[in-house]
């Protein structure tokens with residue numbers, strides 16, 4: 001009898017830790033801005049945009065968001081907001097953010113950075129912005145607009 005109760009508590013404890021880790025952050029909305037972009041065009045500033053790839057429990061990487069490009073601005077603040085929702089079947093693991101420079105013919109790759117979902121949530125508990133170094137080409141900031 002006592003043993004059964006012990007197992008029951010054990011099962012409840014495991015269930016509880018599973019659900020809290022999953023529903024701790026169910027939905028998060030982000031926006032993006034960059035600073036100090038450079039070396040995009042010979043005669044003008046960068047025309048940057050960002051492509052977002054999502055790696056989840058169900059996908060190794062699918063396109064899940066894209067900003068418009070902002071013309072001739074090395075400090076672009078993209079107006080778009082992107083919302084991601086964890087469900088019981090699909091858990092977000094990380095984002096791959098590809099920063100590109102729009103050109104008339106072939107867009108230039110500026111940098112690609114990885115943002116682990118858990119790191120982003122932990123990192124933005126105290127600061128709204130999560131900063132990523134673009135390897136000498138500037139910095140990208142991911143802003144936690146809201147979450148629940």
Ligand SMILES: [Ca+2]
Pocket residue numbers: 040041101102103108
């Ligand atoms: Ca260019």
Ligand SMILES: [Ca+2]
Pocket residue numbers: 040041044045046047071072
């Ligand atoms: Ca330009």
